[in-house]
Amino acid sequence: MRSISWRSPTRHSRLQIVLAAIAIAVAVALPVILVSVGGGVSAHEIAQLQQTGYVISVSSAGMHGVSLSHGLVSEFNAIPRVAASSPVLSVPIDIYAGGITPTAVLAEGVIPDQFTPTLGPSEAGLFPSPLPLGDPTDLIHYANGTYAGPTTLDVLISTPFEAASGIRVGQSIVLSPSANQSLGTAYRVTGVFGVPPSLLGPTGAFAVIVPLSDLQVLTGWARTSATPSSLLDASDTVQVALSGTAENDPSQINAVAAQIQSLVPYYGVTTQLQQAQQLENANAILTGFYLALSSVGLAVGLIFLAIVLIRRVESERRSIGIRRALGLPPRWIAVGILARGEALAAAGIVGGTALGVIVISILAAYGTGAVKQAASLATYDPILLGLIAAGVLALACLASGLAARSAMRLDIVEALR
């Protein structure tokens, strides 16, 4: 038996109910999509971050980056539990491969025997080991800051660049810091490396790797003989890998980070844990923003629901009047109206969640570019989706309460007239 019947007397009324459910469904689908895709991308980025081989990075906000990089390597490596310290300098350069037209690439300067231990499991297979860049230590050329030793002039090129340019291992190419071939230096291609997949960040597909000191000299980030006391010998970051169980132990990571920080108090020292936490914080802020954005649609849907329910009470004045005249408890009638509102909201939640999942699936299957990739990373957090559902049910209760109040205020004699 129905306390308030669903057998609606008019087609118009049924249409209103269906539209209200659709409005709620659309309002629910929006946060489901935004939160699931945003959360998925964030979780993926955090997972990527946690898969890197290094656990501490040292960086500087200054224009010259981290100075005296070669010296810092030996200082950091002297700290117990540090496996390797890899300075990395990234500079855009031009490459001439026989023609007069240069190709812009991202050049990365590394110290070969420090770079390899900082690669994560997913990256390790992309690089030859050891890196075929002549001097693994990069100290022959660097020679205590004089850059007086012999250079190897070896370069590794990325597979996408290799495929696009036709350059092969053994070939000679000219690396120039600007679009002027005469300022360049001839290098021999000694190997190739793969590019790790990147979903949302820049791909860096056209890239080369050279010894750090070579790139510093080529681009002007080395200490010069004219100013031997200057601070250069720059890199962008120094990535630090730990050994054994230390790389997975937050307390040991933090202890080493603190020791490094004490050595370079003027640089930023961050752990991967902190970076992951920052990403999670950013994701939490974004999720809040998504929910705030979605609340606008939700408010519209629930106002519509309240209007539909109040109109329904109006159109059922007689029926409600009869029930009240018969002495049905007011709470019974109110609960019937609330149940109707909650049922509509529940239908909207189920429909909206399904709609969100369908939209995400369609984007993952038929979308393009970053949208497709982001959709394919979507994760459905049951707690968050549950909170959205609970919020919608609570607001629907409020909307239904307005209608129930209206029913309770109905004058029985007027309603029966």
Added chain:
Amino acid sequence: MNPLSPAPTIEIVRVWKRYLPSTTPVDALRDISLTLEPGERVSVAGPSGCGKTTLMNMLGLLDTPTAGEVRWNGRPVGGRSERERAHLRLTGIGFIFQRFYLLPTMTARENIELPMRAAGVDRAERAHRADELLEEVGLAPRAGSFPHQLSGGEEQRVAIARALANRPGLLLADEPTGELDSAATETVLALIDSVGSASGATVVTVTHNPEVAARSHRHITMRDGRVVDDRREE
């Protein structure tokens, strides 16, 4: 079939009812005083607009007086909450309306079971009682029919069954045959007579029809919101 709530003594004491429409105020009841004894069969007659239905609404606790007091077994009902009044209506009063007022989305059986369900009667007892009432009003075969599938006379018989569902001590019938043909009128009146006698409930019937009024033992006549005649048959 005894009433669940014993037939009450109902007193209407110096009751006024003033409606305040947008134009001039209307006094639907003017200083009315009545006492209904348990088990009485009362008819209320009078021209249209004389206040019969307003009086019924007062007796049925659907409306509240502007002045004066309604007492149920000596206790004023004016100070009771809507919840208490609703409970009194549900368990103590049976309503039979001129326009039947069955719920259109419920079957005859569901309409009859509704007050019992609201009163907390268990499912089995509800079903048994509904069967009993449907049998009594001669509509057992139409139990699953919706109101729009029933004739006017059948609808009113369902309404009578619904009014009796919780075995009330007071049965209020407002023009119960007003929308029925003569054959259906006779059936419905006979039924009200029968259930009234069998239950021992107080039965108050508002009517224009002298034949209907003649079935009562006490005759109240109203005019302009006042009781102008109140006779008991010996």
